[in-house]
Amino acid sequence: PFPYRRPFGPTINPTAAEKLKGKYIMGEDPAMSDPDLHHVRQALAALEHLVVQDIFLTETAAFADVVLPAGAFPEKTGTITNTNRQVQLGRRALNPPGEARQDWWIIQQIARRLGLRYMVIPYLMPRERRGRNSFLWFADRMNLAGEKVRAAGMRLCYHNHGFEFSGWSGSTPFDVLMERFDPKLVAWELDVFWCSLAGYDPAEIIRKYPGRIPLLHLMDKRKGARRQTDERVVKPDLFKAVGSGELDFPAILRAAARAGVRHYFVEQDECPGDPIASLRTSYRYLRSLNL
Numbered sequence: 001p002f003p004y005r006r007p008f009g010p011t012i013n014p015t016a017a018e019k020l021k022g023k024y025i026m027g028e029d030p031a032m033s034d035p036d037l038h039h040v041r042q043a044l045a046a047l048e049h050l051v052v053q054d055i056f057l058t059e060t061a062a063f064a065d066v067v068l069p070a071g072a073f074p075e076k077t078g079t080i081t082n083t084n085r086q087v088q089l090g091r092r093a094l095n096p097p098g099e100a101r102q103d104w105w106i107i108q109q110i111a112r113r114l115g116l117r118y119m120v121i122p123y124l125m126p127r128e129r130r131g132r133n134s135f136l137w138f139a140d141r142m143n144l145a146g147e148k149v150r151a152a153g154m155r156l157c158y159h160n161h162g163f164e165f166s167g168w169s170g171s172t173p174f175d176v177l178m179e180r181f182d183p184k185l186v187a188w189e190l191d192v193f194w195c196s197l198a199g200y201d202p203a204e205i206i207r208k209y210p211g212r213i214p215l216l217h218l219m220d221k222r223k224g225a226r227r228q229t230d231e232r233v234v235k236p237d238l239f240k241a242v243g244s245g246e247l248d249f250p251a252i253l254r255a256a257a258r259a260g261v262r263h264y265f266v267e268q269d270e271c272p273g274d275p276i277a278s279l280r281t282s283y284r285y286l287r288s289l290n291l
Helices: 014-018 037-046 103-111 132-151 175-178 190-195 202-208 247-257 275-289
Strands: 022-026 049-054 065-071 078-081 087-089 118-121 154-159 186-191 216-220 263-266
Touching: 022 078, 065 202, 103 118, 103 132, 118 132, 118 186, 132 154, 132 175, 132 186, 154 216, 186 190, 186 202, 202 247, 216 247, 247 275, 263 275
Parallel strands: 022 049, 049 065, 118 154, 154 186, 186 216, 216 263
Antiparallel strands: 078 087
């Protein structure tokens, strides 16, 4: 996204155009709704390429190089999160007119044509985690979405944090999701940092579920960190470059190779200084393993 100024809420900084060459805007009209319209329109006009996905030709779409016609609320199935953070579920009552399509379909087609093989759901908001039944409901929705993603030639994945490893007597949300997800339709993007911080051995989980974790996030944690499953209270100094903490990455990577992991991603939510320096530390450590 554009860099933001915050005195009057999220407003687009026109100087971002010096670094940012393109933008994809879906379902928003900042050229009309932003408090500083001149500021925003100056930034939009400076872009080399702008794509707008909306239900009609908005003021923002007037700046666009490409406009993707989307379906309106009664023309699509899915959820809408309002600015007051309420999630509303809608089901299609009408077919979109002309060449308009549902948002999910448009995004799938773009991903497929870009050559992407995976689509990932990265997070569940706290209000969406209301006991075992909420995770069962979510898993069923993921299976339905997974059918559509597979039909588009890709695979749907879910990315974990720590809350999936807290839960109820004898069971956790992770157990519920792993059992309920259809392995043919939904896979995992496992984050080893959050697994470990929640008190679990990432290598053991990977070994237990071969073929179900094609994507792996690599991030280390501070030595001696106490168990924590609530990502909202984790302190920045717990995140470490790969090889700078206490995770056993040789064991993790050996298990991953045997379990069929296809892609590995180095990440670090918080860096003490230059993120590129942290990335360089992780890279050099992984290269040194010679696995």
